[in-house]
Amino acid sequence: MTACAIEPAAEHEDDEVPQAVCTITADGSYAARLALDGDCWFPERWTLDGPEPYAVPLPAHQPEEPGTEVQPMGDGRVLIRRPTDGRHIFSLLYPTGPGTGELLLGAVQCPDEGTRLRMLPPAPGGDKAYALAVGRRSSAVWLVAGGAFGPEHLAEIPGRCSGGVWLDRGGRILALDRESGGRTKAVVVDLERGGEVSPLLQIADDSDDRLLLADPDSGLLLIRSDAPSPGQERLGWGVLGSTLPVRFPECLRVPDCAVTPFAIQPGQVLTPESCQVALRIDGPVGSWVGVWRPAERQVRHLPAPEGWLAGAGLWTRDGVLQLPYSTREVRCGVARVGVPSPEERPEAEPESRSSVPVEKEPPSPVARRPVPLQQAPLGGLVTK
Incomplete structure (x- = not known):
């Protein structure tokens, strides 16, 4: 088994630098990220399912240390993972008037220096959260939020x-x-x-x-x-x-660029070829957004909004791409991009499901x- 066990918290360890990554719940209601205030990192929750998005800062009594990771839960609380001397402490953060409330869930101990633990993408439903601990010879899946008694070891995978x-x-x-x-x-x-x-x-x-x-x-x-x-x-x-x-598809090869899919349009139960796929494209001149359908032989390239939290976004069922961004003027914003359907774009070259080699x-x-x-x-x- 991967050398991990439930343990109490201890001091932080510096194993990586916090990143301004935005993570969105599976249903798109909330997002969370580590925001920067001067030289200090603190958790921030974004509410996305209202008429206008807004951010709620959730600072602790001291700035977050390197290696900290946050993830939004379906009820609006934010799960935080703080690495500390071979342990990973998990807590739920929530606003309490002017301050931040914190519910300690417990910790996972990984004493083996070769073991790395990170949170898995937000689970459907939003009431549970999982982490993956990768050891030298095996990997463990942990339930770190939503269980009855704190972090729970679920599976060991060779x-x-x-x-x-x-x-x-x-x-x-x-x-x-x-x-x-x-x-x-x-x-x-x-x-x-x-x-x-x-x-x-x-x-x-x-x-x-x-x-x-x-x-x-x-x-x-x-x-x-x-x-x-x-x-x-x-x-x-x-x-x-x-x-x-x-x-x-040859169209997904963009010279001198890295292409990474980050969102698929939901709700297209019987027509997977019509699902719109959002792509993050990183090239020599920066990052931008690509939109592609499996039924087409082309990628539509779109400029990313200023301050885009690159790689973050989601589709609505009716085909609107939502891209979270943050600038000096707009701390919490969502750019909404409507992409025309193939019928509205005569230049598109559709392919039938049975004829796509x-x-x-x-x-x-x-x-x-x-x-x-x-x-x-x-x-x-x-x-x-």
Whole structure:
């Protein structure tokens, strides 16, 4: 097992510098980040589901130390993780008039210097939060908020895991990218069956296949793999439960840029190809936003709003992209971008579901057929 156990809190350790990352609940109601006041970091909660977004500062009695991480909960409280001398202390923060209330949940001890612990993306429902502790030979999933008696060890997974994507609306089925035997493959972890592990992606025997993003409504998956081009990772897509292989559109390759999907339009239950996908594109001149649908052969490039908390955002069901930003003039803002549908853009080149091959099919020796996603266990469970 990964060397982690529940322990009381102690002093902080400096293992990384806080980042101005904005994390949004699964339903889009709240967000949380570490904000900077001069040289001091403090937690801040954003309320996003009202007529206008607004921020509530949640400072403690002293500035936050390096390595601190925050995550919004569905009830408006903010979960905070504070690393301290091999331990990770978890508390819930909430506003109390002019001050900040704090409910101590407990701590997870990781005495092994090779173990790293971080919070997993916000779970559906918003009433629970999870963390992943990665050790030398195994990885552990912890329930760190929402349990009956503080942090609870849920699952131990052989191998070193990374990533973290929820595949259902119930917060039961978690996908992780597991490194084992020199290769990285996405696997499914069932948290209600003792952490039972099943394979999810097996595009080729000697490929690294990672799951970046998933939409539980449509089953659309965004994948990064070197199967089509050994030694070079490509961004691709598939549908959980489909009989078709993963496809790697040429339009998702932007020269000299890193392309990372960060949001999928929900609600497109029967039409995964029509889901809009928001992309963060990082290039020599900065970061901007791309919008793409699997049914199209092009990416629409959009300027990011000033002060965009890069990589943060969400779609509404009716296709409006919401991008949180913060500037000197606007501390808490959300830019709303409406993207025309394919029917409203005659320049779009639609593709039918049955006619989308892997673009630029790689030549031998990497012409082996990808494994269709319907061979992944639990495919029917997570697409219902």
